[in-house]
Amino acid sequence: MTGWLKDRVAIVTGAADGIGAAVARRYLAEGAAGVVAVDRDAARLQALQRSDAGRLVAVVGDVRDHDTHARATEQALERFGRLDVLVANAGVFDFRRPLRGYDAASLAATMDELFAINLRGYLYAAMAAREALAAAGGSIIFTASVASYHAGGGGILYTMGKHAVVGMVRQLALELAPRVRVNGVGPGGTLTGLAGTESLGHAQRRIVGDAAQFHERVGAAVPLGFAQSPEHHTGLYVLLASAENAPAVTGEIFMSDGGVGARSI
Numbered sequence: 548m549t550g551w552l553k554d555r556v557a558i559v560t561g562a563a564d565g566i567g568a569a570v571a572r573r574y575l576a577e578g579a580a581g582v583v584a585v586d587r588d589a590a591r592l593q594a595l596q597r598s599d600a601g602r603l604v605a606v607v608g609d610v611r612d613h614d615t616h617a618r619a620t621e622q623a624l625e626r627f628g629r630l631d632v633l634v635a636n637a638g639v640f641d642f643r644r645p646l647r648g649y650d651a652a653s654l655a656a657t658m659d660e661l662f663a664i665n666l667r668g669y670l671y672a673a674m675a676a677r678e679a680l681a682a683a684g685g686s687i688i689f690t691a692s693v694a695s696y697h698a699g700g701g702g703i704l705y706t707m708g709k710h711a712v713v714g715m716v717r718q719l720a721l722e723l724a725p726r727v728r729v730n731g732v733g734p735g736g737t738l739t740g741l742a743g744t745e746s747l748g749h750a751q752r753r754i755v756g757d758a759a760q761f762h763e764r765v766g767a768a769v770p771l772g773f774a775q776s777p778e779h780h781t782g783l784y785v786l787l788a789s790a791e792n793a794p795a796v797t798g799e800i801f802m803s804d805g806g807v808g809a810r811s812i
Contacts, residue, residue: 551789553578556627558619560610560672561637563591565739566690569777570634570784575599577785581627583619585610586637610637610668616675623679630679632788635669636690640741642749644702656746658704665708666715673719673729681726688787689716691731693804700735713800720798728790728797732783735804736765737775769805779803 557574561567562584568591571582585606586592592605604622608615623630639661649657669689680687694700694709701709712731720729738761743749765774780803786793787801802808 548576548578549785550578551785551792552632554580555631555788556581556583556623556629557632557634557788558583558585558623558630558672558676559634559636560585560616560619560668561690562586563588563595565741566734566737566777566780567634567636568595569781570636571595571603572598573778573781573785574632574788575602581623583623583626585615585619610671611663613671613675616672619672620675620679629683630676631683631685631790633672633676633680633685633687634690634784634788635672635687637668638665638690638741639744641702641705641747642743642752643699644704644747646703648702653746657744660744660746661704662708665705666711669712669715673723677723677727681723684790685727686788686790686793687719687723687727687729688784689729689731691716691733691800693733693735693802693807695731695733695800696802697807716800717798724797728787728793730787730793730796730798731800732780732787733800733802733804734780735769735775735802735807736761737777737780738762739777765805769807770809771805773805775803775805 559567559571562571563586571584581602583604587609589607596603596605606619691712692709694706695713716731743752762774766772783801
């Protein structure tokens, strides 16, 4: 480990599982003084908290509610006295549903739900944390996706939402400069517990069913030849959180997708 985050304090949303949990654990391993882990899954958050109860604070809440993010920021300041990093990561998936798979009502309901979690949740997190981050000269990191630049990584709504994350990163990098850097990490096909939307009845469905089949399918589709695990991405979240090692980096998306952009036609 690098120790690049020694004494830093971070908020991570969607921290109960997958990339969020991996980032929270990596930040602690890198010497973070504290991590505020945000998720609506209380049981998994508590399990994560037991791994380091002194430095990890759990905030149970829905990222669609501004109060959840306000409580997370308050916990960071009350428990650790500062806030240096915000990782906005919570999200849901549409399981690649095309436009023809909706009627008008289901499109409206799913669009409202997915955008509220995957986009408004990010903006609420930034809104609640921006003053504390500015005071510390901090960093915001949004989880983008291979779907932020390429079709086929999700259905119409997921892909639209992840494309919007790119615009969010660039606009907030401009608005929050010079005190706060804003960047994104774009994972590719990753073995996580990413859930679907309640609107389509997919709240209990996960992006990965059979792990072996997932690795085989994704590995065959990317130049590097393997599906990613959450841990494959955490180094980028550490780099972008580090003021010493990425002080001039803002407004950028760093892809971690196995080389999707380098594929031949």
